[in-house]
Amino acid sequence: MKIVVGQGSCGIAAGAGKTYEAIRACMKESEAFELGSTGCNGMCFLEPIVDIYEGHRLLKRLVNVDAAQAERIVSAVRENRLEDLSDLAIRAEDEQFLTQQTRIALRNCGIIDPVDIRSYQERDGYKALEKVLKTMTPEEVIEEIKVSGLAGRGGAGFPTWFKWNAARQSPGEEKYLICNADEGDPGAFMDRAVIESDPHNLIEGMMIAAYAIGASEAIVYVRAEYPLAIIHLTEAIKQAREAGYIGTNILGTDFSCEFRYMAGAGAFVCGEETALIESLEGKRGMPRLKPPFPAAAGYKMKPSNINNVETFANVAWIILNGGDKFAAMGTENSKGTKVFALTGKIRRGGLVEIPMGQTLRHVIFDIGGGIRGGKKIKAVQLGGPSGGCVPEHLLDTVIDYKALGATGAIMGSGGMVVMDEDTCMVGMARFFLDFTSKESCGKCVHCRIGTRRMLEVLNRIVEGQGQEGDIELLEELCYSIKDGALCGLGQTAPNPVLTTIRYFRDEYEAHIQEKHCPAGECRDLLMYYIDPDLCKGCTACARKCPADAIEGQVKAPHRIDPEKCIKCGTCMSNCKFGAISVR
Amino acid sequence: MSNCSCKDDRIQALDAVLEECGHDAGNLITILQNAQEIYGYLPSEIIYYVAAQTGVSPARVMGVATFYSQFRLEPVGKYLIMLCKGTACHVNGADTLEDVISNELGITNGQTTKDGLFSLKTVACLGCCSLSPVMMINDEVFGLLTSDKVISILNEFRNKAEGGKDA
Structure with a gap:
């Protein structure tokens, strides 16, 4: 038998290196089994992952394995009692993440030893x-x-x-x-x-x-x-x-x-x-x-x-x-498979390779397991700073260069970031413009200055300073940058703004007219508040507050100083009495 | 200049890199990456030195050094915090973490604490999106961060530095 630890970057970040070392430390000089290393099989949400093989046959896949489990794993393998490890084994529903994929580009990932x-x-x-x-x-x-x-x-x-x-x-x-x-x-x-x-x-x-x-x-x-x-x-x-x-x-x-x-x-x-x-x-x-x-x-x-x-x-x-x-896989104008990096508010995040022609909904729900924490999906962002947001009602769009292009997004390199109802779409657009304005090389005036002007407008909208006409101004800037930029960076930089205006115009209007962020994310438009009737004065929030913004005596209602508050939400997640809310 | 000998070592190491790269300005990025590895940052005299050694103007070298985000013209702290602000990290609350770190250390993006212990730098994407939000301190990656977790990690590094001093 062979114990193989997945040691891609994600795995190592989750502690796979420590798991590997711990397993090695538990092994005696002469064991009947080997220890090996592989890359990333794309199931990032289950890292660190340890596979047990007999020859090329996978006997058992263990997930979320920390270093403390090493001793158990080594003795179970040594005594050939893999059934002892069933509490660590991957769950059947999580296995679907891989079984629903068709792997060509990733065919060896997480299987072979990359440096052998x-x-x-x-x-x-x-x-x-x-x-x-x-x-x-x-x-x-x-x-x-x-x-x-x-x-x-x-x-x-x-x-x-x-x-x-x-x-x-x-x-x-x-x-x-x-x-x-x-x-x-x-x-x-x-x-x-x-x-x-x-x-x-x-x-x-x-x-x-x-x-x-x-x-x-x-x-x-x-x-x-x-x-x-x-x-x-x-x-x-x-x-x-x-x-x-x-x-x-x-x-x-x-x-x-x-x-x-x-x-x-x-x-x-x-x-x-x-x-x-x-x-x-x-x-x-x-x-x-x-x-x-x-x-x-x-x-x-x-x-x-x-x-x-x-x-x-x-x-x-x-x-x-x-x-x-x-060519037998895929659609009329998009052949073969495509790899996506499924991330964001998704339950099962990682690398997904599927034949072209499947729907976004299939990837997000059947493979990715839907949204974390029982929230509702709002949109999925494809193609990063050059792409756009596809709203929930278009999730039946098939993965195909033309079909995705028609939504205003692009296939892109395969970034697929899933957003739920707590994600502000104006904030999302601002995020990408912040990125492209910094990354603009400065050669073309429209891209260099235009993205900066767009960022200023988006900044004032999320800060509650938006003005009538800002949406139209953004659109005007978008089209002139598209026309005036030499390369793909500039030509596509407006896409995140154009698609969010197209599908979520009401969110822009709420920020501008009512100074309200419907997703409750734009911090300048939020206020954390402790209900004096519900607060028991347990001091948990004041002790955890990283900004020392909460004051109050023990067993007396506490108060948040809005001047000091950095709106991180730590108090709210630490309050056992539900006394803290966002307005 | 009490540390002349170690400075010599560094110049020697840089000369070896220049030799390997054939003193060719076509390899300017690789040369500067190595120089930064040797010095921790790109001091201005090194910009001039590399220019002279590769036969291009200091302005050309400076142009490259300022274009790419990897290059630093100032020294960094003992622990370089690279806070990921990629899309997935953004969606999962990286902005809040930046505020928490800034608040805790009293520095903003690009700055170093007065004691020279921490530098903060936000980066576009570390590629560990499934563990977002993520930060990297020197070579170690920390994932699935919360405000609490960030503060306790920073405290661990502080303790580590103090322990090192005592020893």
Whole structure:
């Protein structure tokens, strides 16, 4: 038997590292079972997760395992009495989170040991690269990708084969293949999971693409905020080079290609491909004017092709299983599967990979288990700062580039943040504008100044200073930024505002006209209040208040000083008598 | 300049990085990342030094250093608190946590406490969205935070620092 601890970033944050060490400490020198490590299987809500295997067969999945359980687990495995661990086993309803998914990009995540190349090879790893190099021409590879209908998973949804073909056709000896792993959309983490949990899959997909376009170097541009992903990628590159999948005369063929990564330094705009290229060249990440497109003049002004991590993560599977099998999934204009990072006020949050064409409702309720704490869903935010909010009444929209686009949102890179009735939609729009105004590179006036003006208007609305005409002013600014910005960041920055105005105009009006936040979230419009008739003077609130804003004698009603109150709600959650309310 | 020798070590380490990067301005970001790793931040003399070594203007180096959020031009405290303000953390109450931390430490985003113990920096997304709200102190991630939990974590770090002093 083998005990395997999931140690992706989420798992480690939940304490998986301590669990792993504790299990190791409980093991004797010679045990009949092994201890191993894997990446993230996407069930972030159950971390830390410990799987017990017999060969490749999963015997038992234990969830929320803290270090204190190590002793029990080790002795149960040693004595082959797994039934003793049934209180730790995953519940049947939580298992549905995985059983309802179709995994291609994430097929190895949480199963293999990410930093052991043999573990990847055992699951058909690098067979696709071998097949491509030994039996297919670059044109045949591009044709297979064309048949699959694979489109860019970073957000734009541009056909992958078209970009590859353009780079292939572009004249020039020196070409580059670049992976955009600058996952900047706050709320999306599938690219991090792929690099951390299955780095060889990314490398294999990239090497196939490099062969298809004729690149001599493949480069991953990865976010510096993902330290574990960088460690795993570094190790995987080393192993792949040693095994002969990177370098000169790969697998004894004429094909040679180098491979390296570069860590980004924190700039959302670098997700835009020409800005990313500028950054790769050691400059400020400011987008270039297109054309020329990267396929003609990209990195070092040489023909280059850029795809996102998830796009590459599908490539090896398509080569081995056939493009038609991939295209059999999904809708007329969106093929294959898509990974979503399901977060927010959701019961079961994590990574979800499903065939295109399923509804948002299915993902949120059947897979995600609906809203936490018995609240009602209000909306789901797709596509991060470039996307929009889809309201509850449109949750039957199918996941498809066109259908989601029609709602005003976008497919995006796969961030899916679920909001309940306590989330203020004006506050949400303000949140994204705060983000894009800071991340605007400053090149285009409309984006640089326009997003700032929009943020000022949104700030005054949530602070209770909104004026008649503010909604119209916002709309006017939105359209001029869309028209006046050079790159995707500016062109899409107004989307969160436009969709919230479109679907939640009444919330904007309530803030502006009645100085009231219907969700009860905008703190300047709230007042915490202690009911003197209900307060027993237990002092619990005063002791817990981080701002020392509550005064009162023991056994006498307390009072909140509104000047000092930071409206954190700690008092309300600590009051046993329900004496504290929000007005 | 009592710590000349250690300064030399640092310059030597930076020279090794510059050598490895071929003194090429195309690797400016990587060079600055390493310089920050060595010095803890990017002192202005290092900006000039890197410019001279890579053959570009100090303005070009400064332009890169100020464009990316990872680079700091000021030293940071012993414990760098990175409070995640990503979408999921926002929805789950990160703004309140920022107020709680600011209130507790008497600093706002980007500042360092007078005793040099804590610096606060809000970041776009740490990628641990399912554990939101999240913060990272140095290399350790703390998830599913509440106001109470944040204060007790800060106190733990304070105690740790004091214990270190005594020892």
